[in-house]
Amino acid sequence: MDGNYTISNSRIGIKPTFFSNFVALSFYHTKNLEKIMKILQLLLVFLLTAGMLSAQETATETAAGVYNDGLTALKAKEYSKAFDLMLKSIDIADPEADAQVLKLAQQNGSIAAYYAGNDDVKDKNYEAAMMKFEKGMELNSESYLNFYGKAKALDDEGKTTESVVAYIKAADIATATKKDERAEKYLSRAVNMIAVSYGDKKYDEAIAAGQAYLATHESMDVSYYLAKSMVEKGQVSDALAHAMKAHELGGDAEEGKYVLGLAEVYEAAGNKGAAAEAYGKVPKGKYYDHAQYKAGQMK
Numbered sequence: 001m002d003g004n005y006t007i008s009n010s011r012i013g014i015k016p017t018f019f020s021n022f023v024a025l026s027f028y029h030t031k032n033l034e035k036i037m038k039i040l041q042l043l044l045v046f047l048l049t050a051g052m053l054s055a056q057e058t059a060t061e062t063a064a065g066v067y068n069d070g071l072t073a074l075k076a077k078e079y080s081k082a083f084d085l086m087l088k089s090i091d092i093a094d095p096e097a098d099a100q101v102l103k104l105a106q107q108n109g110s111i112a113a114y115y116a117g118n119d120d121v122k123d124k125n126y127e128a129a130m131m132k133f134e135k136g137m138e139l140n141s142e143s144y145l146n147f148y149g150k151a152k153a154l155d156d157e158g159k160t161t162e163s164v165v166a167y168i169k170a171a172d173i174a175t176a177t178k179k180d181e182r183a184e185k186y187l188s189r190a191v192n193m194i195a196v197s198y199g200d201k202k203y204d205e206a207i208a209a210g211q212a213y214l215a216t217h218e219s220m221d222v223s224y225y226l227a228k229s230m231v232e233k234g235q236v237s238d239a240l241a242h243a244m245k246a247h248e249l250g251g252d253a254e255e256g257k258y259v260l261g262l263a264e265v266y267e268a269a270g271n272k273g274a275a276a277e278a279y280g281k282v283p284k285g286k287y288y289d290h291a292q293y294k295a296g297q298m299k
Helices: 018-060 063-075 079-092 099-122 126-139 145-157 160-176 180-199 203-214 220-232 236-250 253-268 272-280 288-298
Strands: 005-008 011-014
Touching: 063 079, 063 099, 079 099, 079 126, 099 126, 099 145, 126 145, 145 160, 145 180, 160 180, 160 203, 180 203, 180 220, 203 220, 220 236, 220 253, 236 253, 253 272, 253 288, 272 288
Parallel strands: none
Antiparallel strands: 005 011
16 A cells, blocks of 8 residues: 555545645545535526526416405405505506406405505504595595595594595585485584584684585585684674575574574674564574564664
8 A cells, every 4th residue: 555545534544745735625625616516506596496486476466366365355354455455456457458357456446445544544644544545536536435534534633624625525426426325424524513613613714614615515504603603703794695695595494593693693793773683583492582682682
């Protein structure tokens, strides 16, 4: 046996000569390099396979499939997830090939927007809620739901005039879709907000909201509270027209409330004759004794 080799621990080793050390080191690194290259090759194969699977998964994702996932989430009351999936379905849908899916995604996306927005309102996240309500309106402009959601959110924020406008819009859409009870409910809510503003002595708010309401609709109660608010703010000449309108629409209903309101505006305007006459026309009931007393004062 060549003296350059010896047996050590059952392994063939090389005596520590310079040449043998060099050879051993080269051999060692060559083997490690081969291992490293094999690992890199395996890693490359893994990455390519993962990329191909991901691409295949993306390629097979369809508007209908995403819509169905969104519908499942909506039924499970996972509203935020459903909203996002409906928007994704709409985004990847082909306007012609996926026309039916697109229509359904828009309709149910609008519903998901309303409920997801309501969840945001509960968390006082009004900015996120408004984004969802606005998107819901865009997805289905023939649905009153998101206008109603917006109105409630604005009311919750204390934005009375904006809320009244949104309630009116919701009512108009409800009327157009033959949901008369809904429309009446929304208009009544708007009227009540104006009455509450007057009762809370927020006269500027009552005036702004009342004017916004009367810009598109008539209401004896809105005219009544608007007139009374204007009197409180010293806008008597403007108040008179609204008091007269309230009386025209309401007559002597509600025990003469609207007749009394007109008499009070006449009195505030300094027209004692007209005030006395109006007070005298208040029918028997809740306001009768007070009206009779005031009529006597005006003479």
